[in-house]
Amino acid sequence: MYKILTLNNISVKGLERLPREKYEISSDTSSPDAVMLRSFKMHDMEIPETVKAIGRAGAGVNNIPVDKMTKRGVPVFNAPGANANAVKELVLAGLLIATRNIYPAMKFAETLEGNDAEVSTAVESGKKNYVGSELHSKTLGVIGLGAIGIRVANAASALGMKVVGYDPLISVENAWKLSRNIQQAMSLDHLFSQCDAISVHVPLLDATKGLVSKERIAMMNDGAIVVNLARGGICDDDAVLAALESGKLSSYVIDFPTSKLLRHPNVIAFPHLGASTGEAEENCAVMVADQVRDFLEDGSIRNSVNFPEAVLPRGGSGSRVTIANANVPNMVGQISAILAKANLNIADLLNKSRGELAYTIIDLDGTIEESALNDLRGIEGVLSVRHLPLKK
Numbered sequence: 001m002y003k004i005l006t007l008n009n010i011s012v013k014g015l016e017r018l019p020r021e022k023y024e025i026s027s028d029t030s031s032p033d034a035v036m037l038r039s040f041k042m043h044d045m046e047i048p049e050t051v052k053a054i055g056r057a058g059a060g061v062n063n064i065p066v067d068k069m070t071k072r073g074v075p076v077f078n079a080p081g082a083n084a085n086a087v088k089e090l091v092l093a094g095l096l097i098a099t100r101n102i103y104p105a106m107k108f109a110e111t112l113e114g115n116d117a118e119v120s121t122a123v124e125s126g127k128k129n130y131v132g133s134e135l136h137s138k139t140l141g142v143i144g145l146g147a148i149g150i151r152v153a154n155a156a157s158a159l160g161m162k163v164v165g166y167d168p169l170i171s172v173e174n175a176w177k178l179s180r181n182i183q184q185a186m187s188l189d190h191l192f193s194q195c196d197a198i199s200v201h202v203p204l205l206d207a208t209k210g211l212v213s214k215e216r217i218a219m220m221n222d223g224a225i226v227v228n229l230a231r232g233g234i235c236d237d238d239a240v241l242a243a244l245e246s247g248k249l250s251s252y253v254i255d256f257p258t259s260k261l262l263r264h265p266n267v268i269a270f271p272h273l274g275a276s277t278g279e280a281e282e283n284c285a286v287m288v289a290d291q292v293r294d295f296l297e298d299g300s301i302r303n304s305v306n307f308p309e310a311v312l313p314r315g316g317s318g319s320r321v322t323i324a325n326a327n328v329p330n331m332v333g334q335i336s337a338i339l340a341k342a343n344l345n346i347a348d349l350l351n352k353s354r355g356e357l358a359y360t361i362i363d364l365d366g367t368i369e370e371s372a373l374n375d376l377r378g379i380e381g382v383l384s385v386r387h388l389p390l391k392k
């Protein structure tokens with residue numbers, strides 16, 4: 001029986017991928033094999049030594065101590081792209097709410113009283129206060145052209161916006177998906193200096209903290225809009241507030257409000273709602289549950305943020321052993337020597353590396369004894385060793 005600790009609500013459709021006869025799922029288990037979560041902040045949590053995998057039902061992993069888990073040889077999985085459409089739609093909503101003054105106009109409409117004729121008169125005289133502008137022909141800068149950024153860029157282009165994108169690390173796959181109408185910005189300054197609006201879609205990293213700065217906001221067109229549905233901290237909120245006061249910015253659309261942002265008339269704050277659709281919650285939970293299950297049962301690695309991709313169909317007539325270790329010379333040599341000493345034949349072997357970490361899946365003819373597993377654990381640089389008996 002595998003034990004799964006859930007730290008947030010995970011869509012039932014995802015949990016159904018973990019059959020009850022093999023999986024015990026609980027929000028208070030003490031010695032879990034894996035943890036599944038959404039935005040729960042794990043940094044201050046004591047993570048039990050029994051944890052072999054962490055599954056983030058979403059994209060961002062800044063709430064998880066990924067480096068600490070890497071040092072323990074524990075993979076962290078996420079669900080790339082699974083909530084991207086939901087975020088894209090909320091970005092478009094944010095831009096439209098901002099440009100068409102939808103929120104204050106609705107508040108005004110709520111105040112109207114009287115009979116139909118009186119309401120109609122008030123509507124026609126009041127609407128001049130909420131005249132907006134159109135997105136068509138305006139320039140949007142999209143920073144980060146990953147799963148969400150490319151969808152936002154393509155959708156904004158389809159609405160008739162001019163779109164400029166910036167992502168020095170764009171993947172070849174994502175570059176193929178970008179509409180040919182999207183212009184490439186050569187630098188962030190190049191992007192900011194052309195834009196009526198920008199939308200950020202980068203992870204929160206040291207390199208992206210404060211990326212939307214006072215200096216860059218000053219380069220934008222007057223009355224510009226900043227949209228941040230990525231993470232708090234990517235925009236310098238003080239600089240944004242000062243720019244709202246001066247009129248340099250007309251609106252700030254933010255999914256991560258702080259006390260100083262709340263109730264500012266030009267801040268359009270959502271309560272971290274980007275991925276909150278039934279569809280996105282289900283997509284994320286299903287994707288991550290499948291990945292965690294494949295890892296626990298077969299040692300397969302798909303969509304990990306700290307481990308290399310590693311999928312090996314089951315072979316051999318005995319045990320499967322998986323080993324995470326420092327990516328240094330002669331690891332496979334030392335592992336093979338221990339297996340040979342234990343008189344075990346290697347039927348199949350996959351060895352992959354990613355940065356400073358390497359991961360090996362070995363299928364054996366025969367069953368490995370605990371003493372040989374302990375010898376593997378004793379190799380300098382080995383971070384974790386798992387024994388996955390033959391599947392019934």
Ligand SMILES: NC(=O)c1ccc[n+]([C@@H]2O[C@H](COP(=O)([O-])OP(=O)(O)OC[C@H]3O[C@@H](n4cnc5c(N)ncnc54)[C@H](O)[C@@H]3O)[C@@H](O)[C@H]2O)c1
Nearest residue numbers: 059060144145146147148167169201202203229230274275
């Ligand atoms: N509000 C929400 O509910 C919500 C939902 C999903 C994701 N997010 C946030 O959005 C972020 C992006 O999500 P995604 O699914 O598009 O991720 P992704 O990994 O598909 O894309 C991120 C992109 O950012 C690029 N990038 C990284 N550093 C950069 C830099 N310094 N400058 C420019 N580009 C850079 C990468 O190359 C990549 O293409 C997540 O990390 C998460 O923080 C928020």
Ligand SMILES: O=C(O)CC[C@@H](O)C(=O)O
Nearest residue numbers: 038039058059060275276
């Ligand atoms: O789980 C959520 O509701 C938010 C997820 C989102 O922030 C993400 O990074 O995918």
